[in-house]
Amino acid sequence: MIQIISGVKGSGKTKRLLDQTNDALKVEHGDIVFIDDDKRYMYDLRHEIRFVDASAYPIARGCSPDAFLAFISGMLAVNYDITLISIDAFLKLVHIDDPAELSPFFAALDKLSQEHNCNFMVSVSMEIEKLPGDVLAYVQK
DSSP states (O other): OEEEEEEOTTSSHHHHHHHHHHHHTTTOOSEEEEEESSSTTGGGSOTTSEEEEGGGSTTTTTBOHHHHHHHHHHHHHHOTTEEEEEESSHHHHBOOSSGGGHHHHHHHHHHHHHHHTOEEEEEEEBOGGGSOTTTGGGBOO
């Protein structure tokens, strides 16, 4: 399952993502990973959640969607117990010029989610109206 938290910068997406990731400890029976573009929110997460500062890896800023999928796939390959991956600052991490490029990425992420029984929560700094129609199905209400 994929859930997208969408909105413009400053609309509270990161706060919602942090709160929902912390709350997931009550229902998830596996490991939880939180990926961000820097260490700013590391201490806002409960200690049981694995925080990943993407800036420490070559995918740090503006990688291709395929490279980011490979990064996530690598995590799932080495840890079969991951059941939730939360991704903050998605559009800072993944270089996407056209909102239409979100469709193939989220289709591939959905496939990865189903094959590995891992849920994803992703914050996307974009107005909901600009998201492609097939991606709207993942947006949290």
